[in-house]
Every structure is written in C-alpha cells, then in structure tokens.
Amino acid sequence: xxxxxxxxxxxxxxxxxxxxxxxxxxxxxxxxxxxxxxxxxxxxxxxxxxxxxxxxxxxxxxxxxxxxx
Numbered sequence: 001x002x003x004x005x006x007x008x009x010x011x012x013x014x015x016x017x018x019x020x021x022x023x024x025x026x027x028x029x030x031x032x033x034x035x036x037x038x039x040x041x042x043x044x045x046x047x048x049x050x051x052x053x054x055x056x057x058x059x060x061x062x063x064x065x066x067x068x069x
Contacts, residue, residue, distance in 0.1 A: 027058050034063060043068040 025033075031052045039050025042065045053062040 027054075031060070034060065038063050038065045041065050 031054050035050040035052040037050065038052065039048040042048040042050070044066060047066060047069075049066045051064055052060060055061055
C-alpha cells in the first residue's frame with residue numbers, strides 16, 4: 001500500500017509494508033545526524049565537532065562536543 005503525504009512544503013511518497021514504514025534512515029545516518037547536531041553546540045567557530053557513542057544494540061551510551069580550545 002502506498003500513500004502520498006504532505007511533508008512540510010514538499011509532498012512525497014511514503015511506502016508502507018503493513019503498518020510499518022519502509023523509507024526510514026539507517027542507524028548510521030541517524031547517529032551521524034545526532035553527532036552533527038551535538039557539534040553545533042560547540043562555542044568554537046572553527047572546529048564544531050560532535051560525537052555519539054553507541055552500543056551494539058543501537059542505544060546511545062554518550063554524546064558530546066568540543067569546547068573552546
């Protein structure tokens with residue numbers, strides 16, 4: 001079953017398999033996004049570095065970012 005939904009200003013196709021979505025991002029993409037967002041909290045304008053430490057069962061153990069050096 002395919003359904004068209006409104007996504008902000010763009011419309012897009014979302015694919016469903018039963019009741020579960022099939023167009024979600026991978027765990028790697030998700031955790032890289034978390035690291036990138038946490039790095040945006042850094043006060044250092046040159047090196048905004050974030051990290052996300054993850055267990056083998058995809059649970060975030062810790063996350064952080066660099067300080068002003």
